[in-house]
Amino acid sequence: MRKALAFSLLTIFLGGCASGPAHxxxxxxxxxxxxxxxxxxxxxxxxxxxANGPNLEWQIDARHAKANYTNGFEWVEGKLMPENDGVWQVNIYGSVATDLSLNGDELIQAAGESDPQQSFVRSSINLASDAPLGTNFEHALKSAYLxxxxxxxxxxxxGNQVIFFADGRITGLPDANAYALCLAGDCASMSGEYDSLWLEQDESGAAHIFVRNGRQLEIFQALDSAKPxxxxxxxxxxxxxxxxxQL
Incomplete structure (x- = not known):
């Protein structure tokens, strides 16, 4: 009887441990x-x-203690510290550490001195494991936006039908077979308040200004007001x- 009771208690104890929060x-x-x-x-x-950034993508390799992110114009490398009370800390050389935590299926980047709290979801895009940092975000953005x-x-x-592909190809737009959206950095500084994109035909291209208004997309020649x-x-x-x- 005592053996049976002890076995029952052990089963309950182990079951309780198994149902607890897993790493x-x-x-x-x-x-x-x-x-x-x-x-x-x-x-x-x-x-x-x-409004929802500035960071666009995190690539995390907990096994090798690496956590890198991009905000569209720079790649930042960090060292991932072990989880402590549900929070991982990312130490970045020359900068204040960043805290990451999980909230359901979201990765939460805690608010910092200059950045607001931001949330991220796992990428569902099937790209090569060595795809450059930011590629997953860009593919998802291009698919959603264009x-x-x-x-x-x-x-x-x-009258042409135009398709913008997530990998940067474009068909149907004369004199262009590739494009890139300006997300941040020098291209953003150069275009100021305007959105810009790069249109290219066989490695020869130029920047353009564009205005998106719902289902309409206007693409303008980009003129330069700066001195040489x-x-x-x-x-x-x-x-x-x-x-x-088209709908």
Whole structure:
């Protein structure tokens, strides 16, 4: 009888331990889905990123104590410290440490001296394991912001069907077979209040200003108001294309 009782108590004890909070591995790629969702509404791109950023993607390798992030123009490498009371600390050389924690399926970056609290979700995009930092976010953003089919309402190639692919390819837009969205950094400084993108044909291209308003996308020639020895200051010139997204 005593043996049976002891076995029952041991079973309950072990069962209770098994049902307790398990250690969770935060390794993987995490993207700022809130910024992507805001951008997908079809407004100003950089305003959407700034309102929910500034960081866009984390790549974490807990086994090797690495935690790196990008804000669109710089890659920052950090050392991941072991979990303590549900919080991982990322030590970044020359900067204040950053705290990460899990809230359900979200990775939460705690508010810091200059950054607000931000949330990230695991990337569901199937890319190569050695894809550069930020690639997962860019693929997801391009799909949400420019995905689907567009129709050239006016401009060269009027009537064409245009497709912006997540990997940076583009079809249907004359004189362009590749594009890149400006997210931050020098290109953002050069275009100021305007959104900009790079259009390229066989490694020869130029910056353009664009305005997104719901289902309409206007692409303008980029003119420069800076002096020759100054950083370019781009502003919209002649409208080259008006595209409309098909339902």
């Amino acid at each position: 969770r591995d935060i390794s993987g790629v995490w993207i700022n889905q809130a910024a992507i969702n805001e951008a997908a509404k079809g407004g100003n791109l950089r305003e959407a990123l700034l 995905g689907g089919q567009w129709h050239v309402v006016s401009g060269k190639g009027q 020895d100054e950083m370019p200051q781009l502003y919209p010139g002649k409208r080259e294309w008006l595209l409309e997204k």
